[in-house]
Amino acid sequence: MAEAAPKWKAGSVYWTELNTWEPETAAPFLEATLGWTVTSDVMADGTRYWVGMVDGVPVGGIFALTEPMFDKSIPAHWLTYFAVEDVDATLEAIRSAGGAVIREPFDVPGVGRIAIIQEPTGAVSGYMRPAM
Helix, strand or coil: CCCCCCCCCCCCEEEEEEEECCHHHHHHHHHHHHCCEEEEEECCCCCEEEEEEECCEEEEEEEECCCCCCCCCCCCEEEEEEECCCHHHHHHHHHHCCCEEEEEEEEECCCEEEEEEECCCCCEEEEEEECC
């Protein structure tokens, strides 16, 4: 049987995530202003993650910044994830093009393989191979 076509396209925006120290404040704000329905769940590592949905379709997440994992000086920010065919191979292209790898590739079960990068202008984003 042929493998089903992915529901993503390489090079496209795949996911957006609010990284914040106050997810409990952010969730109702996004519900009131974007019409999201926000649910949360405890992940395997014990951290809580929030998912925003529109008409039952996941559209973005909320990640809680916490100490000591993150320095309190990091401001709340949105992080965009771009879909790529091969995260590891793409990192070679990122470095060759003048970018830097902030966090080496890691796997999130059921989500995909992810790396966090910084482009030459200083902007940070995630590159990921979504799980099938």
